[in-house]
Amino acid sequence: MKVIHPVTGVERDLEIPGGGRGYTRPASLVSLWSTAPFLQNNAVGTFYPSGSVEDRMKSFQDSIEQMLLLKERARDPVLAARGVNAGLIDRTTQRCSIRVAPGYVPNFVEGLGDLLFPSVFSDDGGVEIGPIPPDTPVGLLASLNIRPEGLGFWERIQYDWKLLGLVKEIKQKLKALPPNATDEDAKRVFTPLADSLLALSKCPDYVVNRGHYFGTGQFGDESRLSEQDKRDLIEFLKTF
Numbered sequence: 001m002k003v004i005h006p007v008t009g010v011e012r013d014l015e016i017p018g019g020g021r022g023y024t025r026p027a028s029l030v031s032l033w034s035t036a037p038f039l040q041n042n043a044v045g046t047f048y049p050s051g052s053v054e055d056r057m058k059s060f061q062d063s064i065e066q067m068l069l070l071k072e073r074a075r076d077p078v079l080a081a082r083g084v085n086a087g088l089i090d091r092t093t094q095r096c097s098i099r100v101a102p103g104y105v106p107n108f109v110e111g112l113g114d115l116l117f118p119s120v121f122s123d124d125g126g127v128e129i130g131p132i133p134p135d136t137p138v139g140l141l142a143s144l145n146i147r148p149e150g151l152g153f154w155e156r157i158q159y160d161w162k163l164l165g166l167v168k169e170i171k172q173k174l175k176a177l178p179p180n181a182t183d184e185d186a187k188r189v190f191t192p193l194a195d196s197l198l199a200l201s202k203c204p205d206y207v208v209n210r211g212h213y214f215g216t217g218q219f220g221d222e223s224r225l226s227e228q229d230k231r232d233l234i235e236f237l238k239t240f
Contacts, residue, residue: 075087
C-alpha cells in the first residue's frame with residue numbers, strides 16, 4: 001500500500017506484515033445513520049453532539065457524502081501548505097511532552113539499559129520526551145514500537161539498543177534547546193528526527209481519514225458509482 005511521509009509528503013510503498021494481519025473488519029451497515037462520523041476513529045464527517053435525531057442525521061449526511069467522495073474529505077493543512085494533497089494527519093496543537101511509564105520500557109532496560117543510558121530515564125525508570133513542538137505528527141511517537149513481537153533474543157537486544165539510542169539522541173537534542181526556545185527552534189531540532197522515528201514505527205501510515213472507498217472509483221477500478229447512484233444509496237441506508 002502507499003503511505004505519505006508526514007513531514008515531507010513524499011509517497012512510498014509500505015509492505016504490510018502478515019499480508020494485512022491486524023486490519024479491522026468493517027462494522028455492520030445496520031443503523032449506520034446513528035453511528036456517524038465514520039471509520040473506527042470517527043475521522044470522516046462532522047460530529048454534532050446534541051444526540052437529537054436531527055443532529056444525528058446531519059452527522060450522517062456529511063459523513064456519508066465524504067465516504068462516497070461526494071464531498072472532499074479533510075486534508076492535512078501542514079502538507080497542503082507545501083503543495084501536497086494528503087488526507088488528515090493528527091498533529092500536536094501546542095508544545096507538549098510524552099511519557100512512557102516504567103512498565104512499558106524495553107525489557108533490556110531492566111538489566112543494563114538504565115546503566116548504559118542514564119540520561120534517557122526519569123528517577124522512577126520511565127521515559128519522558130519533550131518539548132515536542134506544535135504540528136508534530138502524533139503517530140511519530142504514539143506508534144513507536146517499544147515492544148516488538150516475533151524477535152529472537154539477540155534481535156530483541158539489537159532492537160532495544162537502537163531504540164534507546166534514538167530516545168537518547170532525541171532527549172539530548174531537545175535538552176540542548178535554550179530555556180527561551182521558540183516553537184520554531186523546537187521544530188528545527190525535532191523535524192530531522194522523523195525518519196529515525198518512522199523506521200521504528202509499528203504503523204507508519206498516519207493519515208487518519210483514508211480507507212473504505214467502495215463505489216468511489218478511487219483507484220481507477222470499475223466500482224465507481226454515478227452521483228445519482230450514490231444519492232440513491234444514501235437514501236436507502238437511512239432506512240436501515
